[in-house]
Amino acid sequence: MPQTADQALSATKTDDLPQTVVQRLMHLERCLFWRGELQRADLIDTFGINPIQAAKDFRVYMERYPNNMEYNKSRRRYLPLPGFAPKLIEPKTLDEFADISSPLVPVASWPLPSRRATPQVLQTMVTAVRERQKIEVQYQSMTGEKPTWRWLSPHAFASDGERWHVRAYCHTRGEFRDFVLGRILTTRHVKASDVDGSDDQDWATMVDVLVTPNPNLAPEKRQAIALEYDLPSKDMEATLRLRQSMLFYVKAKFDPEGSDVPAAHQLTVEQTR
Secondary structure, three states: OOOOHHHHHHHHHHOOOOHHHHHHHHHHHHHHHHOOOEOHHHHHHHHOOOHHHHHHHHHHHHHHOOOOEEEEOOOOEEEEOOOOOOOOOOOOOHHHOOOOOOOOOOOOOOOOOOOOOOHHHHHHHHHHHHHOEEEEEEEOOOOOOOOEEEEEEEEEEEEOOOOEEEEEEEOOOOEEEEEEHHHEEEEEEEEEOOOOHHHOHHHHOEEEEEEEEOOOOOHHHHHHHHHHOOOOOOOOOEEEEEEHHHHHHHHHHHOOOOOOOHHHOOEEEEEOO
């Protein structure tokens, strides 16, 4: 994606600075954007720097972006100027601000059960991928009543945005499959593997997927969904390039089966190549 004029200017104004300083200036800007104020303590506490360094950071920012921030003596705070516009960050999602507390901008999230592997399983599986090992795991599948032992030759990891899978050759089934890391209960024997991950065609094959708002929805709703997912306003379509093995999860997330209600299918997902 080509840089905008502002992005190019920002890069020019920071390319002579150490990356650690740039990271602190970006945090400074996040605080201005989200809280509408900040103090030197915001940099001191977040990055563990001393007050002298924090003062230098504020001076650098004000020298390079003089129309963005000023110090308010009565409030003893740095405040954004009326024409404040982020130069180092590009706000698009609340995710990057949610951890910055603000009494004026309440944020809440609903708790979800954790999906994670045990440290022992995670370390063992990462080592198996790195060292090309075959490993015996106890796995609880959704089709079997009890956990079973099986030999896997893992070669990659993948996330569907909600949980992590390990891509592996299953010596029990004789094929490459996805295994949810959190369902690997424990591991035991390890051997050298002669399985080549490049033979996993579903992993190696890249496909193009056309994503567009469900045509069965009203035009106004389709336009709202296009805006939500940052789809071009003209044709409201986007082409995603992903691994063949991940196509199932994209369809399950955005275009689930089992419901004829258009609102339940906000996006349609169609493989084009």
